[in-house]
Each structure stands twice: as C-alpha cells, then as structure tokens.
Amino acid sequence: MAQQAQFDLVIIGSGPGGYVAAVRASQLGLKTAVVEKNARLGGVCLNVGCIPSKALLDSSEYYHLARERFAEYGIKTGKVSLDLAAMLARKDKVVEELTENVRKLLEGNNIEIVQGTATINAPGTIEVDTGKKKKTTLAAKNILLATGSAPIEVKGLEFDGKHIVSSTEALSFDTVPKHLGIVGGGYIGLELGSVWNRLGSKVTVIEMLPKIATTLDGQVGRTLDRILKRQGLAFKLNTKVAKATVARGKVRTVLESGDNTEEMSFDRLLVSIGRRPLTRGLGLEELGVETDPKTGQILVDETYRTSVDGIYAIGDLVPGPMLAHKASAEGTAAVECMAGRAGEVNYDTIPAVVYTWPEVASVGLTEEQVREREIPYCVGSFPFSGAGRARCMGETDGFVKLISHGKTDRILGVHIIGPRAADMIAECVLALEFGASSEDISRTIHGHPTFAEALMEAAMNVRKCSIYAS
Structure with missing residues (x-):
C-alpha cells in the first residue's frame, strides 16, 4: 500500500x-x-x-x-x-x-x-x-x-432499473410511459410526476397517508393537491401497494385501501418513499x-x-x-x-422547496405546528391573483401566507405556493434569521410590479392594513 x-x-x-x-x-x-x-x-x-x-x-x-x-x-x-x-x-x-x-x-x-x-x-x-x-x-x-x-428499496417492490425504478432511472426514461405509477406522494415523486405528466404520461400517485407532501403547511398542501389534480395527476391516498409483478412489459399491482383491493397496471412504477x-x-x-x-x-x-x-x-x-x-x-x-x-x-431557518408548478416554498413553523405548541399567532395571506406581475404572466394560482407571533409580531413561518416561490423564500429566510416582524416586511419597499409584492401585502394583512386584500 x-x-x-x-x-x-x-x-x-x-x-x-x-x-x-x-x-x-x-x-x-x-x-x-x-x-x-x-x-x-x-x-x-x-x-x-x-x-x-x-x-x-x-x-x-x-x-x-x-x-x-x-x-x-x-x-x-x-x-x-x-x-x-x-x-x-x-x-x-x-x-x-x-x-x-x-x-x-x-x-x-x-x-x-x-x-x-x-x-x-x-x-x-x-x-x-x-x-x-x-x-x-x-x-x-x-x-x-x-x-x-x-433511495429506500421496499420489499416486494425491488428496483429492476427498467420497470420498477428509483428516482435515478426516472430521470432517463427512453420513452414517455403511457401510465406512470408513483409510490409516495413526497417532493421527489410530485416533481418527477409533474415532468412526465407534462410530457404526456397518465400519472397516478399512490400514498399510504391521507394527504400528499405531509410536511407542508396544511392549507398549502391542500391547494397543491387541487392544482396538481387540475393538471391531470391522480392521487390514491390511504393506499398501499400490496403486490407488484412485472409481466409482458407491464407492472401489475394490487392496491389496498382499508378493506378494499384494486388492481392497476403501469408501464413504469417509480418507488419514491424516502432515502x-x-x-x-x-x-x-x-x-x-x-x-x-x-x-x-x-x-x-x-x-x-x-x-x-x-x-x-x-x-x-x-x-x-x-x-x-x-x-x-x-x-x-x-x-x-x-x-x-x-x-x-440555524435549523429553524432552513428553507424547503417543491419544484412543481406552481412552486412551493416554506421556512419556519407551519400553522399546525404553531397550534400544537400553543403559541399565540396571527396569519396574513395574499393571493397571487391580486399581484400585477402574476396577472401579466398569467400565473395567478396560489398565495403567500405569513404567520407571526400574536404578541410580539415576530415572524414564525412563511409559506408560499405560486410562481417564483423558490426565489421569493430567500427574503423570508433572511427575515427569520434576523428576527424580523411582519411589520418589518410590510414597511420594506418592494419593487412594482413583482411577485414579492404579494409577500409585502401578506405582511400588511397580518396587521389588517393591506391596501388590496379584502
């Protein structure tokens, strides 16, 4: 040696x-x-x-x-x-x-x-x-x-690199699957599902839990669910894959949801339940x-x-x-x-982003977490449909949601679903890092017309003095 x-x-x-x-x-x-x-x-x-x-x-x-x-x-x-x-x-x-x-x-x-x-x-x-x-x-x-x-491999759903695949193989399919099954409704599955859905696949997401993207703020998660369904993705929640076999180039699965069973066939099955x-x-x-x-x-x-x-x-x-x-x-x-x-x-200020369209980005506590901790809080939100830049681009889905402490006004969390959310969240991370209040954001002049104005308006709405929010 x-x-x-x-x-x-x-x-x-x-x-x-x-x-x-x-x-x-x-x-x-x-x-x-x-x-x-x-x-x-x-x-x-x-x-x-x-x-x-x-x-x-x-x-x-x-x-x-x-x-x-x-x-x-x-x-x-x-x-x-x-x-x-x-x-x-x-x-x-x-x-x-x-x-x-x-x-x-x-x-x-x-x-x-x-x-x-x-x-x-x-x-x-x-x-x-x-x-x-x-x-x-x-x-x-x-x-x-x-x-x-x-990627985590599941017993009975072992990767074969062609029909039952991990996220690695799902980045390089040589043809667009007619029907793509995705096991797991987390960030990776939703992003790759979005890719192949846009390219022509019928996409079915199978999730054991009662909702997708479970770490998101509940209101944001529900909105994302509705938008992705509108785009053509199908979701089978509270459902698990009990069995999967490959035959004649198809992945034949048996799905279980409570006492009900269902058979579904896919061209490819992406298993994305974690790493x-x-x-x-x-x-x-x-x-x-x-x-x-x-x-x-x-x-x-x-x-x-x-x-x-x-x-x-x-x-x-x-x-x-x-x-x-x-x-x-x-x-x-x-x-x-x-x-x-x-x-x-500072683990309290690590941003998370889901690169679907619209994008989802968040930092800090969700509304559910604030309630669990019994922290007094106020919420301000503003829809992108009210932002001029979003109207110009034709991207009006989604909203900004800002949560602040009910007594000190210190920002506890910000959750964005909408265009350019991945970039907008940086301002919010900085705000949390410096212990800013919703008033600090609302009094910071934002360029017009920009997507970031929606954040300013949401901050104003925390204190019920937004110019445009109803």
Whole structure:
C-alpha cells in the first residue's frame, strides 16, 4: 500500500456538503483531500438529484407552455412535437458542465481529488480502493463523512432499473410511459410526476397517508393537491401497494385501501418513499461510530463530531431534512469548528422547496405546528391573483401566507405556493434569521410590479392594513 502525505482533513464524498466543506477548509488553511467513488464529482444532487430533475422540470414546462398556452399570449407555433432524446441530452449537458465546474473549483483551491471507494480502517486512516492493484492509504487529522443518501428499496417492490425504478432511472426514461405509477406522494415523486405528466404520461400517485407532501403547511398542501389534480395527476391516498409483478412489459399491482383491493397496471412504477443514509462499507460499525437504530443516521454533537474523535459527519448522513443546502451549511460549519471557529447552522431557518408548478416554498413553523405548541399567532395571506406581475404572466394560482407571533409580531413561518416561490423564500429566510416582524416586511419597499409584492401585502394583512386584500 502506498502511504500518502498527512492531511489536515480528508472528506469522503464530493456532493454539496463535501465540496463546499473542502473549499472552506482550504480557505482556512487546512490541507485537504476529497475522496469520491464515482467518476463524476458533485454527488447525488448534481448527478442524479437536484440538478437533472430541475433541468427536466424546466424543459417539460417549456414543452407544456408551447403546446397548451402560447396561443393565449398571441404566439402561433403550429404543431409542437417532443424530442425526448434532445431533452435528455440537454439535461446531461447541464450535469456535465456543473460537475466539471466542481472539479475546477476543487483544483483551483489546491484540494487533492482521490477517485475510489473509501473505508476508514482507524481514526485518521482511510484506505481507498482506486481500482489498481495497490490500494491508497490517506492519513488525516480529521475525517468528514459526506457520502449522502440513496433511495429506500421496499420489499416486494425491488428496483429492476427498467420497470420498477428509483428516482435515478426516472430521470432517463427512453420513452414517455403511457401510465406512470408513483409510490409516495413526497417532493421527489410530485416533481418527477409533474415532468412526465407534462410530457404526456397518465400519472397516478399512490400514498399510504391521507394527504400528499405531509410536511407542508396544511392549507398549502391542500391547494397543491387541487392544482396538481387540475393538471391531470391522480392521487390514491390511504393506499398501499400490496403486490407488484412485472409481466409482458407491464407492472401489475394490487392496491389496498382499508378493506378494499384494486388492481392497476403501469408501464413504469417509480418507488419514491424516502432515502437512506449511505454508510455501508465505510467501516463505521468496526470503529464504534454511533448511529440511530431506526434511521441509520449518524449521531453527532453540535460540532458535527461523531462518537469517535476525529470523525465528523454532515448532510443526509445526520438527522434533519435531506436537503443539499442543509448539507452545504453543515459542511461549512463542521470545518469551521475543526479550525477552532464558531461554526453553526440555524435549523429553524432552513428553507424547503417543491419544484412543481406552481412552486412551493416554506421556512419556519407551519400553522399546525404553531397550534400544537400553543403559541399565540396571527396569519396574513395574499393571493397571487391580486399581484400585477402574476396577472401579466398569467400565473395567478396560489398565495403567500405569513404567520407571526400574536404578541410580539415576530415572524414564525412563511409559506408560499405560486410562481417564483423558490426565489421569493430567500427574503423570508433572511427575515427569520434576523428576527424580523411582519411589520418589518410590510414597511420594506418592494419593487412594482413583482411577485414579492404579494409577500409585502401578506405582511400588511397580518396587521389588517393591506391596501388590496379584502
């Protein structure tokens, strides 16, 4: 085995948590290496998650607009047809460019990139199988685990990569399924369901719980349900897949809802019920790194250190929402803690976004959570149908909902369903971070006409002095 130079930090995984942590470590003067088992850097997010799915969501939305809505804007196109291969090629190009940018970013910060599969033999010692005869050994003062997560596989619904698939394969179907079944009504299933629905699939979402997108504010979730149904998605709630078999190119399923059973046949079945942390093969059990027996997530302290000194973990590996921006924030904080600085993440101000159309974005507490905690509160809302910019674009679905403390007026949560919600939420995150009140938002001048005016109006409505709200 070839012994390499001592590093201050070796990071296993090059996703949004890993590569951001590496750059921050380099900025703080730490000699850093990143180990990545896949040919491309960027992890799940850049390769088979956030980036390719958003590329397809945008492409499919343009296709839908060209077919269904251009005429109302006075644009005549003639017959519009789908070139799925070109759409997928564009998605792949976007991924390739961004992953290459990550490589340049790491190299530009003098971070060593080691291609291979890592195993921690002992605290401070990482063995990397690079595919060559001799394995490479890296020595490090600290090790940061940032290996991300993978789709959960369900017994009886095992992935075959063609008919019963995970979100990875659902990004690259070679043809548009006539009927796509989706097991799970969470963010990933709804986003991919939206893609293939726009491209011509009949989409049926099967969810065990009584509603979709269960983490959303209830009012927002119900609105999203109505809009997606109007777009053509079908939902079977309180329903589970009891059996699935592949025969003659079809996935034949038996669905159970209470005492009732139903058979349905799909061209493809996407199983999207959640993700599990990727910890297998790292050697954590042998090292005694503590994990949650239920979730498999690694337990860490406030500095992201595991139960073993010198080993840290972030992102999907640790408790909390599995979001790329959460992993990036934790990566930065963990490295700053290693360097003796005060790194931390405010988990009360992590935004969440669902990239359906309209988009959904939220930060802070839902109305249900505020009630459960018996916090006195006020609510202000404003529909996008009342916003001039939304009218100009013909995108009037949805609303902004702002929840503030009933006595102090401090903002507790903001929930947006509507156009550009993913971008609008940034102002709300900043407001929560600085402890702003609804009055602070309402007295902040917003450009006109913009979508953000709806947030200002919702804030005004908390105090019952909106100009336009009834």
